[in-house]
Amino acid sequence: MTVPPVARLPRPRWLRAPAPAGPGYRQVSALVEGLGLHTVCQSAACPNLGDCWNRRTATFLLLGAVCTRGCRFCAVSKGVPQEPDPGEPPRVAGAVAALELQYAVLTSVTRDDLPDGGASQFAATIRAIRNRVPGCRVEVLVPDFQGARDALETVLETAPDVLNHNLETVPRLYLQVRPGASYQRSLGLLAESRRLGPPVPTKSGLMLGFGESPGEVVAVLRDLRAAGVELLTLGQYLQPSPKHLPVSRFVPPEEFDALAAQGRRMGFRHVEAGPLVRSSYHAASQSLLPTAQPA
Numbered sequence: 001m002t003v004p005p006v007a008r009l010p011r012p013r014w015l016r017a018p019a020p021a022g023p024g025y026r027q028v029s030a031l032v033e034g035l036g037l038h039t040v041c042q043s044a045a046c047p048n049l050g051d052c053w054n055r056r057t058a059t060f061l062l063l064g065a066v067c068t069r070g071c072r073f074c075a076v077s078k079g080v081p082q083e084p085d086p087g088e089p090p091r092v093a094g095a096v097a098a099l100e101l102q103y104a105v106l107t108s109v110t111r112d113d114l115p116d117g118g119a120s121q122f123a124a125t126i127r128a129i130r131n132r133v134p135g136c137r138v139e140v141l142v143p144d145f146q147g148a149r150d151a152l153e154t155v156l157e158t159a160p161d162v163l164n165h166n167l168e169t170v171p172r173l174y175l176q177v178r179p180g181a182s183y184q185r186s187l188g189l190l191a192e193s194r195r196l197g198p199p200v201p202t203k204s205g206l207m208l209g210f211g212e213s214p215g216e217v218v219a220v221l222r223d224l225r226a227a228g229v230e231l232l233t234l235g236q237y238l239q240p241s242p243k244h245l246p247v248s249r250f251v252p253p254e255e256f257d258a259l260a261a262q263g264r265r266m267g268f269r270h271v272e273a274g275p276l277v278r279s280s281y282h283a284a285s286q287s288l289l290p291t292a293q294p295a
């Protein structure tokens with residue numbers, strides 16, 4: 001028997017994003033294509049691509065554009081990736097220089113096929129950026145490295161300005177949303193980062209609209225604060241295609257505002273929350289805020 005597809009919820013008016021256009025957008029597009037780079041803006045179908053690129057900023061996606069995991073919310077391609085490209089770090093640094101960035105955000109596909117999960121590519125790219133653009137601050141959004149402490153140490157040894165790892169959803173929904181991932185492993189990475197490199201602020205984020213309850217979201221925020229996380233992003237899940245998980249509900253802006261206020265009361269240094277918020281949204285301004293009190 002064929003299971004009928006789940007009807008998509010109509011997108012509300014507050015989820016309108018600017019269309020990709022403008023001179024900045026064209027410059028970033030040409031630069032990324034010319035250098036043979038990948039961005040999570042494209043690969044993950046980020047709704048803010050037009051806005052960010054027109055402001056001449058992008059989040060660089062390391063280690064190719066093919067992920068070894070099959071998260072059911074993510075638009076990044078899944079399959080067998082190519083070998084890491086040793087020329088990628090200097091090309092990313094070249095793009096950072098060309099865009100005159102003073103704050104660069106790096107992420108990657110998950111590479112469970114690599115012994116270090118791709119940690120050495122993060123480290124090489126951070127060093128390349130700092131050599132090419134002295135003074136540029138670097139935020140990294142890392143995978144879970146399958147819980148490998150030495151991989152995390154490899155990244156932290158380069159002293160990134162912010163270490164981000166997203167929990168994405170509440171524990172009850174992990175098997176449905178992030179098969180192959182583990183809530184406790186991800187939370188443990190953030191806590192371990194604080195133990196290994198206390199000066200490096202940590203950051204995490206959740207997507208809402210998978211079917212989580214308000215109480216479950218607050219419980220995750222408590223877990224993050226207990227792990228020493230200072231920076232938080234909360235955004236609306238948007239279904240990339242009919243093959244991905246459907247949206248359970250669209251969270252209204254006022255609910256995001258209430259969660260942001262609650263997060264600040266819980267001790268987060270900054271909470272960026274809203275329907276179109278993503279991990280690197282306003283990343284530079286978040287990182288410059290005063291340091292939070294210990295959790």
